[in-house]
Amino acid sequence: MPQNNTYQLEIVVSIPSITIFYPDLTYSFGDNVREYDALIIAKINNQPIVLLAEEVSSHEESGKVIVDLTLEYPPVLYVFNKTNDYKMFLTPLRLSIRNLSLPRTIQPDKLANIWANGYDLFNLLFYSLLFMHRETLEKILNDISELEVPRNTNLCLLSELSKCLKSIIINNNSSNNIISTSEKIKSFKYINISTPKPADKIIAKLAAKETVVYLLPQLLREYESSKVRKYFPINLALAILNILSGNTSKLYFRVIGLGAGAQYSKYILNEIKCFIKDLKINCDIKGIIEMKPEAMSKIIIEDAEKIVSETTAPNVLVVVAGDYNKKLFTELIVTIASIFKNSKYKILVFPEVIYCILRDIEKKLVSTNAPLNYNPEKRKEKKVNPIKSILEKDILLIEDEKARKLIKLLTQLRGEK
Amino acid sequence: MPVPHFSYNYINFKHTPVSEKQHISTHRKLNNEKIFIPLFYISAKKNPAKKLIELLIEFGSFFAIKPSSIKIDHIDILGGYILDFDIYKKALIFNIKKEKDKKGKSEGWGKLRIMKTLKYLSEINTLSPFSARIYFTIEKPIQEAWSPSYIKFIHENLKKSTFSCDIELFTYYAKKLEKLGLYVENPDGYMSALSIVAWGTGAHRHGMALKQIAAQELLESIILNQEKASHALVFLSALIVDTYAWLPYILGRKEVALTSELQYAIAATPLRELEEATRNLSQVVPSLRNKVYIRLRKELNHIHIPQNINEFCKYLKQLEQAIRESIKDHYSKDIKREVLIGRLNILSQEIAKKMKKEKIKKILITLTEQTAPILMEIIQLEATDIEETTIIYTPQTLYNRLLFAEKLGNIKKVHYIPVSSIEPAITEEILKKNMRNRYDLAIIQGSLTIALSVLDNLHDRIDSSKIIFV
Numbered sequence: 064m065p066q067n068n069t070y071q072l073e074i075v076v077s078i079p080s081i082t083i084f085y086p087d088l089t090y091s092f093g094d095n096v097r098e099y100d101a102l103i104i105a106k107i108n109n110q111p112i113v114l115l116a117e118e119v120s121s122h123e124e125s126g127k128v129i130v131d132l133t134l135e136y137p138p139v140l141y142v143f144n145k146t147n148d149y150k151m152f153l154t155p156l157r158l159s160i161r162n163l164s165l166p167r168t169i170q171p172d173k174l175a176n177i178w179a180n181g182y183d184l185f186n187l188l189f190y191s192l193l194f195m196h197r198e199t200l201e202k203i204l205n206d207i208s209e210l211e212v213p214r215n216t217n218l219c220l221l222s223e224l225s226k227c228l229k230s231i232i233i234n235n236n237s238s239n240n241i242i243s244t245s246e247k248i249k250s251f252k253y254i255n256i257s258t259p260k261p262a263d264k265i266i267a268k269l270a271a272k273e274t275v276v277y278l279l280p281q282l283l284r285e286y287e288s289s290k291v292r293k294y295f296p297i298n299l300a301l302a303i304l305n306i307l308s309g310n311t312s313k314l315y316f317r318v319i320g321l322g323a324g325a326q327y328s329k330y331i332l333n334e335i336k337c338f339i340k341d342l343k344i345n346c347d348i349k350g351i352i353e354m355k356p357e358a359m360s361k362i363i364i365e366d367a368e369k370i371v372s373e374t375t376a377p378n379v380l381v382v383v384a385g386d387y388n389k390k391l392f393t394e395l396i397v398t399i400a401s402i403f404k405n406s407k408y409k410i411l412v413f414p415e416v417i418y419c420i421l422r423d424i425e426k427k428l429v430s431t432n433a434p435l436n437y438n439p440e441k442r443k444e445k446k447v448n449p450i451k452s453i454l455e456k457d458i459l460l461i462e463d464e465k466a467r468k469l470i471k472l473l474t475q476l477r478g479e480k
Numbered sequence: 481m482p483v484p485h486f487s488y489n490y491i492n493f494k495h496t497p498v499s500e501k502q503h504i505s506t507h508r509k510l511n512n513e514k515i516f517i518p519l520f521y522i523s524a525k526k527n528p529a530k531k532l533i534e535l536l537i538e539f540g541s542f543f544a545i546k547p548s549s550i551k552i553d554h555i556d557i558l559g560g561y562i563l564d565f566d567i568y569k570k571a572l573i574f575n576i577k578k579e580k581d582k583k584g585k586s587e588g589w590g591k592l593r594i595m596k597t598l599k600y601l602s603e604i605n606t607l608s609p610f611s612a613r614i615y616f617t618i619e620k621p622i623q624e625a626w627s628p629s630y631i632k633f634i635h636e637n638l639k640k641s642t643f644s645c646d647i648e649l650f651t652y653y654a655k656k657l658e659k660l661g662l663y664v665e666n667p668d669g670y671m672s673a674l675s676i677v678a679w680g681t682g683a684h685r686h687g688m689a690l691k692q693i694a695a696q697e698l699l700e701s702i703i704l705n706q707e708k709a710s711h712a713l714v715f716l717s718a719l720i721v722d723t724y725a726w727l728p729y730i731l732g733r734k735e736v737a738l739t740s741e742l743q744y745a746i747a748a749t750p751l752r753e754l755e756e757a758t759r760n761l762s763q764v765v766p767s768l769r770n771k772v773y774i775r776l777r778k779e780l781n782h783i784h785i786p787q788n789i790n791e792f793c794k795y796l797k798q799l800e801q802a803i804r805e806s807i808k809d810h811y812s813k814d815i816k817r818e819v820l821i822g823r824l825n826i827l828s829q830e831i832a833k834k835m836k837k838e839k840i841k842k843i844l845i846t847l848t849e850q851t852a853p854i855l856m857e858i859i860q861l862e863a864t865d866i867e868e869t870t871i872i873y874t875p876q877t878l879y880n881r882l883l884f885a886e887k888l889g890n891i892k893k894v895h896y897i898p899v900s901s902i903e904p905a906i907t908e909e910i911l912k913k914n915m916r917n918r919y920d921l922a923i924i925q926g927s928l929t930i931a932l933s934v935l936d937n938l939h940d941r942i943d944s945s946k947i948i949f950v
Contacts, residue, residue, distance in 0.1 A: 084875075086878045087689075087849070087876055096606070132604070133604055134605070134606065134607060135541075135544050135605065181906045183875055183902055183903050184875075184900055184906070186875060187898055190878075195542075195543050196538075196544055198546065199543040202896075203898075206896045206897070206898050207898060210897070210913075211913040212910075213909045213912065383928055386927050387928050389925075389928065389931055390950070392928060410932070412904060412928055412932065414904065414929060417903075418903065456903045456904075456905040457902070457903060457904070457905070459905065459907075459929045459933060460905075469935060469936055472935060473935075475944040476944060476947060
């Protein structure tokens with residue numbers, strides 16, 4: 064029962080800038096569903112409550128109330144500070160506070176480091192929390208909280224947050240847990256996460272004296288009518304060649320094109336050839352393009368044998384731009400590995416779309432981005448090198464001993480078909 | 481006899497006595513106008529009706545709402561395509577009867593709440609995959625207001641035109657479908673709710689995936705247990721018509737043609753081949769609907785409950801072939817691949833090759849947007865003693881993960897591992913820590929970032945002959 068007929072709201076955890084994406088649209092480069100200024104875990108007379116907050120900067124934000132109506136109507140506390148004209152905000156507000164500013168458990172610039180690694184799973188947590196019924200939410204909270212998390216501090220926070228929410232929503236007995244989570248968020252351990260390495264630094268480390276790069280572009284149907292997506296493998300190739308060419312004495316670059324993807328690969332190859340002249344990149348570039356997989360293996364082998372005769376033991380770098388058919392990927396890798404027997408292998412997979420953390424915009428920390436989807440003619444207009452916005456977490460790198468084991472497994476899988 | 485009148489997308493009502501002859505002529509005229517193309521009709525009473533509504537709202541809301549204490553006695557649902565500003569859209573017409581003995585009680589989910597929820601999900605909520613025009617029947621003229629609850633009920637309906645289909649018209653179409661066999665009475669709630677939601681989705685990637693999931697799940701009734709196989713055929717026919725007629729039709733519309741989301745979906749390209757042939761949808765749908773249903777019904781006579789996975793594969797292949805033949809027969813054009821159950825056919829054959837006499841106790845599966853829970857039932861045709869299943873999913877496959885939870889009750893231990901689809905290094909870290917078992921069978925599918933990470937963490941945990949990498 065409230066004391067003296069009053070209820071006391073105590074904000075314990077206030078995590079700024081919660082961006083929600085459609086779970087089924089992320090890798091199609093979709094914008095967010097809604098961005099809330101904070102996720103609040105509070106107590107009302109010591110009982111836990113979860114709220115969202117919208118700090119109103121202008122009455123024009125009244126339209127957000129309608130957006131919320133289309134999204135299961137999550138509990139949003141509209142916060143008006145002294146400078147905002149509450150009287151101009153003419154949509155019905157269920158929850159609002161005037162003349163107040165929200166406390167923040169963590170500042171957005173610090174939070175950016177947390178979101179920078181693993182936001183896809185934070186999105187899963189927030190989406191389930193806000194837009195799924197309790198039974199479903201419980202399942203997802205269990206999945207996340209039961210994960211054994213590695214030393215990655217971002218994932219540790221994800222785990223802590225899910226445990227805290229589970230305790231509040233499922234068990235309803237969480238006062239201590241809220242405080243514990245609050246302390247963990249504030250703790251030195253979490254707010255001093257170092258910025259993840261950019262992809263260019265990782266690529267630079269892959270350079271060897273002699274390097275052979277195989278580019279496997281994902282199949283883009285009707286690429287002729289594509290405005291920007293078609294440039295993704297071209298820009299990726301140019302970025303990789305640019306980085307490697309400075310540190311490699313012999314650089315071989317092969318564009319693979321097979322079956323329905325043959326025409327697109329021809330286009331990619333021609334574009335790359337034009338641009339490397341401009342960029343003064345010195346490399347042996349060639350397309351390995353064929354309609355039939357059987358014929359493809361023969362061409363790869365002939366070409367690889369020639370490279371072997373010109374080199375000692377070159378590093379082999381297989382780059383997948385986006386996604387690739389698993390059967391063809393297996394076939395290609397196994398064929399390549401059958402020739403470069405003494406080489407070190409690196410397998411790199413680059414998804415087309417990434418979560419991008421915009422540190423300089425306080426109001427919208429997270430967005431999706433496809434940094435390499437632009438016309439390469441316009442690269443000089445880009446103020447920042449787009450490859451720098453791709454971080455270590457955005458790429459899959461399997462190298463050396465792990466790559467060798469993976470190739471061995473793929474070889475066995477192909478043999479068993 | 482009341483005369484039903486159509487206006488654009490709004491099935492109006494006016495009660496004027498006319499002769500039976502005039503009545504039929506009106507309907508004939510309506511047919512010629514091609515405003516509504518009926519596809520399936522469902523009728524459920526008491527508990528099946530309640531279960532159907534509960535799951536329809538849960539699946540249609542993307543697991544946001546699960547109604548409890550449903551207070552309806554009876555539900556009829558008519559599904560079809562309705563012409564709206566020169567474009568055919570999905571339409572679901574509901575005829576709901578409330579529970580008689582619960583008068584005056586406002587708790588629980590009564591007719592009005594169900595109506596409001598369905599309209600909200602389908603027409604407003606952007607998180608819901610559901611996108612059909614929702615109509616409700618008018619059974620009798622509005623009577624004199626005699627109680628506050630009735631006045632409120634009528635007031636709300638008149639304000640929003642919720643009641644918009646005359647019961648005579650509804651009955652006309654229902655009987656027409658019943659004669660064709662495209663009628664289901666007291667269906668299984670899970671099967672019917674999933675099928676209606678999948679059929680009722682818009683032209684988007686997740687909608688296509690839901691159709692694939694629902695079509696696969698229907699195979700449980702058609703092949704695995706055959707208890708309600710005839711019901712499942714009605715839903716499967718509706719999904720086939722929607723996939724091979726409405727989707728290509730909508731892809732050809734300029735309103736949709738320039739968007740990319742569906743074009744990049746797995747099934748878009750084969751469907752594009754039919755774009756030209758589906759321009760006149762009012763002619764295509766009835767003919768394709770009848771051909772597909774008759775062909776599938778014939779096929780049912782050749783399907784018996786399978787005793788092992790190879791028999792299942794044989795029947796699945798037969799069904800896939802039957803779908804392809806009906807499409808070919810109708811369009812005089814062969815489709816390159818069947819998009820609804822074709823993927824399951826490939827996967828089942830791969831599983832059959834790997835399943836030998838060893839006991840399979842621990843399984844690992846990565847989910848794709850198309851993976852349906854029937855996959856586990858297929859495996860269990862051979863592996864009857866599964867102890868633990870590990871399911872790896874991403875936010876993109878959240879819906880699939882939740883459906884798996886609905887159906888995996890007979891597995892002792894299910895371990896779900898959420899990973900990221902676009903942050904592969906994070907996925908790699910999670911899998912390294914959480915893939916702890918030795919596995920007896922691994923089905924690795926989906927995007928290469930996930931598939932390679934899983935494979936990378938399977939060293940020494942499985943015999944390579946037990947890996948399916950497709």
